[in-house]
Amino acid sequence: MKRFLLIFTIFAALFAYGNDLNDARRRVWNEYKASLPEILPAPMPLDSACGGSWVIPDSLEADAVMDFFFGIKGQAERYPLFIYLHGSGPRDYEWATGLKLASIFDDAPSAYFIPRIPREGEYFRWYQKGKQWAWERLLRAALASDFIDPSRIYLIGISEGGYGSQRLASFYADYLAGAGPMAGGEPLKNAPPENLANTPFSLRTGADDAGFYRNLLTSYTAAALDSLAAADSAGRYALHLVELIPGAGHSIDYRPTPLWLSQFSRNSSPRHLTWEDFEMDGRRRDSFGNLKIISRPEEAEGQRTRYDLNIHDNEISLTVNTVTYTCTERDPHWGIELKFQKEMHPARGGKVKIYLDEQMVDLSRPVRLTVNGQEQFNGLLTPSESTLRESATDFGDPTRLFPAALTTK
Structure with missing residues (x-):
C-alpha cells in the first residue's frame, strides 16, 4: 500500500510538472537567450x-x-x-x-x-x-x-x-x-x-x-x-x-x-544514438546528442571512445567501447592513410550524463539503465528546472531542453 501511494504521489507530481513543462522550457530558454550577445545581422535579401x-x-x-x-x-x-x-x-x-x-x-x-x-x-x-x-x-x-x-x-x-x-x-x-x-x-x-x-x-x-x-x-x-x-x-x-x-x-x-x-528536419530526441568521440585538430567535444562527458574512459594513445545508446520502452542501454584504428591501405606517394580496420573493446572507467525527455522515456514510469550489460539504475526519475538549465548551457539548443538526467557510475 505504501509503495502504491508513493508511486501515485510521484505520478501526480509528474503530471502537474508535465502541464508546466512547456512553460518551464520557455522560461529557461528565454533566460538563456538573454545571456547571449546579438552576433547575426538582421536578415536581408x-x-x-x-x-x-x-x-x-x-x-x-x-x-x-x-x-x-x-x-x-x-x-x-x-x-x-x-x-x-x-x-x-x-x-x-x-x-x-x-x-x-x-x-x-x-x-x-x-x-x-x-x-x-x-x-x-x-x-x-x-x-x-x-x-x-x-x-x-x-x-x-x-x-x-x-x-x-x-x-x-x-x-x-x-x-x-x-x-x-x-x-x-x-x-x-x-x-x-x-x-x-x-x-x-x-x-x-x-x-x-x-x-x-x-x-x-x-x-x-x-x-x-x-x-x-x-x-x-x-x-x-x-x-x-x-x-x-x-x-x-x-x-x-x-x-x-x-x-x-x-x-x-x-x-x-x-x-x-x-x-x-532541404526536405529533411533534425531529430533532436532520437532513441538510438552512436557517437565516436574523436578529436579534430587536437580538440574533442564534451557533449553529443543527449550525452555529456563527465570524465572520459581510459584510452591508450591514438584510441577513441564510442558510445552506443539505445532506448526502448523505458529500458536504456549504453554500450561504451574504446576504438583502435589500424591503417589497411596507404597512398604510396604522400603516405595518406586511405582505409582502416577498427577494433573495439569494452571501455574502462569514465562517466557520462544521459539527458532524457518525455519523447525518449515515459517519465511517469520507472526507468532502467544498463551500461555494458550491467544494471546501474532502476527507478523513477525526478524532472527538474535545474536540469533544464544545465541542458540549455550544455547544448544551447531550444530543441534539447531536457528535464531529467542519469549519470553513469
Whole structure:
C-alpha cells in the first residue's frame, strides 16, 4: 500500500510538472537567450546580403578574422539555414562564387551564412580549432535567433569546403538536419560515418575526380554508409545519398545537394544514438546528442571512445567501447592513410550524463539503465528546472531542453 501511494504521489507530481513543462522550457530558454550577445545581422535579401566579421581568439589562430555574408531568399517566419564552405582557390574569388551559387540554388525560402576562410594557404583548413570556435558561436546564435528554424540547419561545401564539411558533419552531426559535401572525400578516420546516425548525408563527387583520391574515398564513404544502413534495423543510416557522377571530374553540378537536403528536419530526441568521440585538430567535444562527458574512459594513445545508446520502452542501454584504428591501405606517394580496420573493446572507467525527455522515456514510469550489460539504475526519475538549465548551457539548443538526467557510475 505504501509503495502504491508513493508511486501515485510521484505520478501526480509528474503530471502537474508535465502541464508546466512547456512553460518551464520557455522560461529557461528565454533566460538563456538573454545571456547571449546579438552576433547575426538582421536578415536581408541575399542579393544585397549584409556582411559581418568575427575575430578568432589569438590562442586558437593568430591574426584570424572570419568575414561572412549573411542573407535570405524568399519569405518565411523561420528560415532553414545553409552554411556554405568555399574551396581552396583565392579566397576572395571563392567567397564571391559562394554567394553566386547560393543565389541560384533552388531552396527558397532559406538563409545563407557564407564565410571567407580567415587565412589562406595549405596549412589552413575549415575544421581547425579557430574555426570550431566560429562554428559553435554560429550554431548557438542561429539556434537562439527568432528567424532561423532550429530543426533545419544544413552544412554544405565544395572541394576544400567539401573536405571540411564532411569532417564537421561527423563532429557536429547532432546540430544538423543534414550535410552535403561536394567534390570532396575524406578518409573515414577523419569523419566517422557512425556519427551520422539520424543525420541525412549527401556526398557527390565526379567519377573521374582522382585528385587526392577524392573518387576513391567517396566510394569508401558510400560502402561504409551502405553497410551501416544494412546492419541497422532502426533505419538510422537510411537517409544518405553518395554518388560518383559518371563522366565528371572535379567540376560537377552543385544544384542537387541543397535541394535534396532541404526536405529533411533534425531529430533532436532520437532513441538510438552512436557517437565516436574523436578529436579534430587536437580538440574533442564534451557533449553529443543527449550525452555529456563527465570524465572520459581510459584510452591508450591514438584510441577513441564510442558510445552506443539505445532506448526502448523505458529500458536504456549504453554500450561504451574504446576504438583502435589500424591503417589497411596507404597512398604510396604522400603516405595518406586511405582505409582502416577498427577494433573495439569494452571501455574502462569514465562517466557520462544521459539527458532524457518525455519523447525518449515515459517519465511517469520507472526507468532502467544498463551500461555494458550491467544494471546501474532502476527507478523513477525526478524532472527538474535545474536540469533544464544545465541542458540549455550544455547544448544551447531550444530543441534539447531536457528535464531529467542519469549519470553513469
